Amino acid sequence: MTVENVKYTTNEKNVIKVTLDGVVSFVPVNTENRDYQKILDAIIENQSNVFDGDELTELKTAADAKQKEYYESIIERNKSITFEKVLQIDIDDRDGSEVENWVISEEEKEWKLLVQKAKNYIEANS
Numbered sequence: 739m740t741v742e743n744v745k746y747t748t749n750e751k752n753v754i755k756v757t758l759d760g761v762v763s764f765v766p767v768n769t770e771n772r773d774y775q776k777i778l779d780a781i782i783e784n785q786s787n788v789f790d791g792d793e794l795t796e797l798k799t800a801a802d803a804k805q806k807e808y809y810e811s812i813i814e815r816n817k818s819i820t821f822e823k824v825l826q827i828d829i830d831d832r833d834g835s836e837v838e839n840w841v842i843s844e845e846e847k848e849w850k851l852l853v854q855k856a857k858n859y860i861e862a863n864s
Contacts, residue, residue, distance in 0.1 A: 739780075740758070740760070741757070741776060741780035742756070742757040743756060744756045744777055744794060744797070745846075747764060747822060751767065752794060754766075754767060754777060754797075755767055758773060758776070777797065778801040779801075780834055781797060781801035782801050784805065800862065806860065806863060807862055810856075810857035812852060812853060813856050816849075821842070821845065822843070823837075823840045823841070823842070823843050824843050825841075827839075834854045
């Protein structure tokens, strides 16, 4: 989803005028609203064309809180997650014998990178 031209419609800051996938929309500032969450996600992803003006510090703060909560949940979930090791059979070039190697799956590698990213974010923003 493309999120562009985000700005408040009034000084009360309870409705956001935004272009979502090319359609101008008015989105209530409400954490239960899916479009509001998409706006926060776009801010987190740092889309360069999201903002229309400098008045959106409250949205940036909300997006930062959402991202921090997400990363904290990753770190918490990491305490209980386990991966099965993958057995890889290789052929020894010297004598042609089979060699068993236990390797980390791609899924586990990606998870470990995400956990490290989460730790770095929490450390940098604490």
